[in-house]
Amino acid sequence: MKLFGRRPRLQTSPTEIPGWTAEFRDTLDSVHPGLGFVAQFRVEWRRPGPSLAGRMPAGEPCRAVRELAEATAAQHSVLRFEAAEQDINHDLSRRMPLRAIGAEVTWAQVLLSVDEGTHAHAERVFQARREMEIDALTQRQTLARINFMNDEILRTPGSARIYLMLENTVRLGTLPPGTDVDLLVREVQQWRPESQWVVVAQLLHTFLSKLSSADADELLSTVRSLFLYYGEKELAEQLPSETAEAPE
Incomplete structure (x- = not known):
C-alpha cells in the first residue's frame, strides 16, 4: 500500500528509563466515516512499583496509548494528518507518565500517514461538500432576491x-x-401606501369582499352611473359588469 506523506522513524525516549519497549502498527478512524489514518506506535513502559523478575506484557500499556490516540484522531480530517499527529503526541507527552493496569507508560510516540487512495477520496468528498454548500448559498441568495422582488420591487x-x-x-x-x-x-x-387613492382602493376592496355578490354588483352599478354622470365614459366601461367570485 502506497502511503501519502512523510515516513520518519519513531524516536526513542529522551530519558533512559529502564523498562520495556513495543512498536506496532494500527489504523485510526478519522472524523470522516470510513476513512482513517495508518498509525505507527512506539510505547515504552515500566512497572509502577519495585521491579519484579520477568518481562511485563505489552497489552495494557499499548492499549492505553492507542485509546488516547484514537480519541484525538477521531476529531481530525485525513487531509490534515500532520496536525492530527501533532495533537496526538502533544496529548501523550503532557500525560506522561501514563498509568495503565499494572504498568506505567514513560514514553510514547505516534506517527500518522494516509494512503493515497484515502487521501484522494477525502479530497473528492471535501470538494463535493464545498460545491453543495456553494449551491445551497446560491439558492438562499436567489430565494432572498425573489422574495425581495415580490415584497418590495414589484409591489x-x-x-x-x-x-x-x-x-x-x-x-x-x-x-x-x-x-x-x-x-x-x-x-x-x-x-x-399612505396615498389617498391607495387607502380608498384598499377600503373599497375590503368593503366589497364583505358584501354578497348581488350587493357588490349593485355597488358597481352605482359607481358606473357616477362615472357616466361626470362624463367619464371610458372609466365606466373599464368597470367589470359584475364582481368576480373569490376562488374556493
Missing part, C-alpha cells in the same frame, strides 16, 4: 421603475435616456 410600478433606474445607473453611471425625474417622483409618491 408598485413606482418602486419597480426606481429599481430599474438604479440598476441602469450602477451599470452605466447615468440615468436611462429619456428619464423624466419629475414624473418618476410623482409616480412613486402616488403609489405610497
Whole structure:
C-alpha cells in the first residue's frame, strides 16, 4: 500500500528509563466515516512499583496509548494528518507518565500517514461538500432576491421603475435616456401606501369582499352611473359588469 506523506522513524525516549519497549502498527478512524489514518506506535513502559523478575506484557500499556490516540484522531480530517499527529503526541507527552493496569507508560510516540487512495477520496468528498454548500448559498441568495422582488420591487410600478433606474445607473453611471425625474417622483409618491387613492382602493376592496355578490354588483352599478354622470365614459366601461367570485 502506497502511503501519502512523510515516513520518519519513531524516536526513542529522551530519558533512559529502564523498562520495556513495543512498536506496532494500527489504523485510526478519522472524523470522516470510513476513512482513517495508518498509525505507527512506539510505547515504552515500566512497572509502577519495585521491579519484579520477568518481562511485563505489552497489552495494557499499548492499549492505553492507542485509546488516547484514537480519541484525538477521531476529531481530525485525513487531509490534515500532520496536525492530527501533532495533537496526538502533544496529548501523550503532557500525560506522561501514563498509568495503565499494572504498568506505567514513560514514553510514547505516534506517527500518522494516509494512503493515497484515502487521501484522494477525502479530497473528492471535501470538494463535493464545498460545491453543495456553494449551491445551497446560491439558492438562499436567489430565494432572498425573489422574495425581495415580490415584497418590495414589484409591489408598485413606482418602486419597480426606481429599481430599474438604479440598476441602469450602477451599470452605466447615468440615468436611462429619456428619464423624466419629475414624473418618476410623482409616480412613486402616488403609489405610497399612505396615498389617498391607495387607502380608498384598499377600503373599497375590503368593503366589497364583505358584501354578497348581488350587493357588490349593485355597488358597481352605482359607481358606473357616477362615472357616466361626470362624463367619464371610458372609466365606466373599464368597470367589470359584475364582481368576480373569490376562488374556493
